[in-house]
Amino acid sequence: MAGNESTGLKKTEISVSPCTSSEPECSTAAAAQSVEEKRKSRLERLRNLKLARNEARKLNRAEVVEEDRKKKLPDNWENRKKRAEWELSEIEKRKQCEAEGEDYDRVKLLDVSAVEAETKERAKRRKKNPDMGFSTYEEASIRQNQRLVKQIKPDMEAYEKQREELGNETFYATVNTILPGKVKDTPEGIQRLVEDLERQKDKAKKFRRRRFYDENKDVDYINERNSKFNAKAERFYGKYTAEIKQNLERGTAV
Structure with missing residues (x-):
C-alpha cells in the first residue's frame, strides 16, 4: 500500500536558486557587478567628453587662426576678391x-x-x-550752371560767324572789355531763356519746404528749445489745461 502510494505520487521538480544557500553573498556579488557596470559606463562617458573637448579645442584653434588671418588682410579684401573673380569670369x-x-x-x-x-x-x-543736398547758395548755383551747360546745343556755324564779326578781342571778352552795344542776342536765344525761366518757375511751385513753425499759430515760446518743451507739455497736459488757458486769454481767470 505504501509502495502504491509512493508510485502514484507525481514527481515534481523544484528549481532552487544557486543563492538559496547563501543569500547575503549573492546580493553582495550582484551589487559589486552593478557598481562595476556603472564605473565602466562613467569611464566611457568621460572618454567621450574628453574626445569632444579635444575636438572643440581643435575647432577653436582653427577659428582663431582664420580670424587672425582675416584681420591681417586689408579692409576691402572681400570686395577686391569678388572684383578679381568677376574680372576673371569676364x-x-x-x-x-x-x-x-x-x-x-x-x-x-x-x-x-x-x-x-x-x-x-x-x-x-x-x-x-x-x-549732396543743399549746403550753400554758391554750391546750388554751381550745380544749376552745370545743368544748364549740359543742356546747351551749340551751333558751330553761328559760333564761327559771330567770332569773325566781333573779332578775338571782343569775342574772348575780359574784365576790361566793353560789351554793351557790340553783342546782340538773337530772338531764338531770348526765347530759350524765357522757356528755361518758365520751367524753373514750374519746378519751384512743386517744391514744398517743410516749415519749422506754423505762421498762423500763436507764438508762445522764446527760442527753439522752449518751443519743443511747450509742444511736449501741450501733448501730455493740453486737454487738462485747455479751460485754464482759455480763461487766461479771456481775462476771466479766478
Missing part, C-alpha cells in the same frame, strides 16, 4: 565669345533687361554729378 567669357566669332558686348547685353540698364545709367549719372 575674361573667360570674352575669350569664349571670340573663339565662337561673336561680339561679347552684344552677347552681354542680351542678358540685361531695359529696367536694369536704365537703373545702371541713372547710377552712373549720379556718380558723375552726385546730389
